Amino acid sequence: MTPVTRKVRVRVPATSANLGSGFDTVGLALDYHDELEFTLSADPVNTAAQVMIEGEGADTLPRDETHLVVSTFRRACQTFGLGRVGFILQAHNNIPQARGMGSSAEAIVAGIAAAAAFAQDDELNRDAVFELAAAIEGHPDNVAPAVYGGLTMSWDMETPEGVGSVPIPGGEPLHKGFHTINYRVADDLTAAVFVPDYELSTEKARQALPGQLAFKDAVHNVSRVSLLPAAMNPAMLATGQRQDVNALLFAATQDRLHQPYRAPLMEPSWTLIEKLRSHGFASMVSGAGPCVLVLHHGDAREQLGQLASEELASGHWRVLHLGVDTKGVQVERA
Numbered sequence: 001m002t003p004v005t006r007k008v009r010v011r012v013p014a015t016s017a018n019l020g021s022g023f024d025t026v027g028l029a030l031d032y033h034d035e036l037e038f039t040l041s042a043d044p045v046n047t048a049a050q051v052m053i054e055g056e057g058a059d060t061l062p063r064d065e066t067h068l069v070v071s072t073f074r075r076a077c078q079t080f081g082l083g084r085v086g087f088i089l090q091a092h093n094n095i096p097q098a099r100g101m102g103s104s105a106e107a108i109v110a111g112i113a114a115a116a117a118f119a120q121d122d123e124l125n126r127d128a129v130f131e132l133a134a135a136i137e138g139h140p141d142n143v144a145p146a147v148y149g150g151l152t153m154s155w156d157m158e159t160p161e162g163v164g165s166v167p168i169p170g171g172e173p174l175h176k177g178f179h180t181i182n183y184r185v186a187d188d189l190t191a192a193v194f195v196p197d198y199e200l201s202t203e204k205a206r207q208a209l210p211g212q213l214a215f216k217d218a219v220h221n222v223s224r225v226s227l228l229p230a231a232m233n234p235a236m237l238a239t240g241q242r243q244d245v246n247a248l249l250f251a252a253t254q255d256r257l258h259q260p261y262r263a264p265l266m267e268p269s270w271t272l273i274e275k276l277r278s279h280g281f282a283s284m285v286s287g288a289g290p291c292v293l294v295l296h297h298g299d300a301r302e303q304l305g306q307l308a309s310e311e312l313a314s315g316h317w318r319v320l321h322l323g324v325d326t327k328g329v330q331v332e333r334a
């Protein structure tokens, strides 16, 4: 197959997974992006990848075939029938790596979306990008908002047989694999992300998780995650229901499945989370950490700045005040 263009630009949002109670399920796209440009080599004999990196990871990321965007782009090019191509990748990275802001999902989605844009002339097939990205990442909670934007809830559909698809009377068969749905988020929702200067890989944070959980802890999280769609968008509440939306956010982000087990791996982050929660803020580990996410309806910059003044003054933390990205990955053919 011949590529439909020689240059593609991709813009992918940072994402925060879990939102406390929704482990491996819930994700939120943030208005904070990496931008990448792929230029195909005009020489068919040259199939090498040349990688240039600016910003986050410029001193640490590899510049060879092991670079996650490169390896994913190669795989997606095979999947979409492009074969092995030579290309220059220019990456402008804002999203810090291994901090819980979905950098690996961003890299995977960028590689797949770029390959799709070289392979097809029409609008990006987001479902195809999501399916392949979730399979590569292994869990769908970051890749779903990176692809679709907004607040997503994802699940891995298992049929009783473990293969094939489930016929639904009068509807489409429900196929095995990852699925996602998108919820609206209220316009006044703000996200503060406290970014520490230390890293924690998702792999290490997953190793800290227990093999089994108490039934009451599973019930706890089911009850809390069920509050999240209304806590993120109170317009979902039935008419006449009145709730303090920030109190609802506080309850919805309580968690007993993963954070207590991971806290020892990120003590400074856990200390900040406890401090902010003791003042009523819905603060939590962002993704697998160690970033701290605070969700709030309304502007809480001043209060959060005061509460975290010690951390911010230490020079080991910075804070990003972000809105929600509602578009997901964007591609542009040049």
Ligand SMILES: Nc1ncnc2c1ncn2[C@@H]1O[C@H](COP(=O)(O)OP(=O)(O)OP(=O)(O)O)[C@@H](O)[C@H]1O
Residues within 6 Å of the ligand: 015, 017, 034, 057, 061, 067, 068, 069, 093, 096, 097, 098, 099, 100, 101, 102, 103, 104, 105, 106, 107, 142, 200, 201, 202, 203, 286, 287, 288, 289
């Ligand atoms: N922009 C990027 N370019 C190349 N490789 C990347 C990029 N971003 C992440 N990676 C790869 O992914 C690794 C980080 O993935 P990891 O899952 O540990 O963290 P994360 O995705 O930032 O956090 P979380 O999944 O908790 O949000 C990096 O060490 C690097 O190997």
Ligand SMILES: N[C@@H](CCO)C(=O)O
Residues within 6 Å of the ligand: 017, 018, 023, 024, 025, 139, 141, 142, 202, 205, 206, 258, 287, 288
């Ligand atoms: N749900 C994932 C998100 C990080 O990739 C985790 O917490 O391990």
